[in-house]
Amino acid sequence: MDDVLQNIMDHAVAVAREAGQVVREALCDEKQRDVMTKSSTVDLVTQTDQRVEHLIIQSVKKKFPTHRFIGEESVAAGEACVLTDDPTWIIDPIDGTTNFVHSFPFVAVSIGFSVDKKIQFGVVYSCLEDKMFTARRVKEHSVTENHLMLFSSISDVRRSIIATEFGSNRETETVEKIFSSLRNILNIPVHGVRGAGTAAVNMCLVASGCVEAYYEVGVHVWDVAAGSVIVEEAGGVLMDVEGGPVDLMSRRIVAANNGTVAHIVKEIDAFSPTRDDAPPTQ
Ligand SMILES: O=P(O)(O)O[C@H]1[C@H](O)[C@@H](O)[C@H](O)[C@@H](O)[C@@H]1O
Ligand SMILES: [Mg+2]
Numbered sequence: 001m002d003d004v005l006q007n008i009m010d011h012a013v014a015v016a017r018e019a020g021q022v023v024r025e026a027l028c029d030e031k032q033r034d035v036m037t038k039s040s041t042v043d044l045v046t047q048t049d050q051r052v053e054h055l056i057i058q059s060v061k062k063k064f065p066t067h068r069f070i071g072e073e074s075v076a077a078g079e080a081c082v083l084t085d086d087p088t089w090i091i092d093p094i095d096g097t098t099n100f101v102h103s104f105p106f107v108a109v110s111i112g113f114s115v116d117k118k119i120q121f122g123v124v125y126s127c128l129e130d131k132m133f134t135a136r137r138v139k140e141h142s143v144t145e146n147h148l149m150l151f152s153s154i155s156d157v158r159r160s161i162i163a164t165e166f167g168s169n170r171e172t173e174t175v176e177k178i179f180s181s182l183r184n185i186l187n188i189p190v191h192g193v194r195g196a197g198t199a200a201v202n203m204c205l206v207a208s209g210c211v212e213a214y215y216e217v218g219v220h221v222w223d224v225a226a227g228s229v230i231v232e233e234a235g236g237v238l239m240d241v242e243g244g245p246v247d248l249m250s251r252r253i254v255a256a257n258n259g260t261v262a263h264i265v266k267e268i269d270a271f272s273p274t275r276d277d278a279p280p281t282q
């Protein structure tokens, strides 16, 4: 199985790189950044998101015809978001669409691969930085092209930088919760709060030791599937925002180094968005 998995992962890396090239080219063409909206007026999608997801799925289908997919834009188009035991590619074609639309320079292609409902490997290609982050759920972990994972050993949360995002839900109650968590964390006080505008890159920043923790409520499984392995294989931990094991379908995540995770969880004003795998409402 090892060689088989490596073969699949090699394909994921190759197709992520190909997808990244499409994203870079699209950035120079305003038409390809024309905005459409999904769950809210600030939940953006472009024809490039759809095109890149199609490219990845078609490429994988040719090589691995029995594999299944959970893709952000396919789910937006009505496909079910159900993780089975079958080999499944979990794809975010452009993580950081808002960044892409505004040319804010952090945009990633994120691909997680799951078997038996466990993510086996993750590939995050931060395509404007041209950084490829990969990790496989075995002891080995690697970040190609010399992007070494330098995991943070800081355990004093007051010396930390915490990454988070504001998401795309602007309901008053949600915004209140987001700011309540942010206020608690700033008041610790931490050295700083940052956000790259992409969950996948934020998780790679944890794995690289650039930030001590990342948390968000409102993410989707395609935002965090790949990053989850990258963080864990770098030596980090994943947790639910109220403590306890993370559930990638729950839309809640904390990814952190060991020293700060407990402190961060204490400060988050948690809430529960509709799960990714909830049955569709009629
Ligand atoms: O750009 P996306 O693929 O839509 O992912 C975004 C997500 O929509 C947003 O809610 C999060 O705050 C970002 O961190 C994601 O990466
Ligand atoms: Mg995303």
Ligand SMILES: [Mg+2]
Pocket: 049, 072, 092, 093, 094, 095, 096, 097
């Ligand atoms: Mg996306």
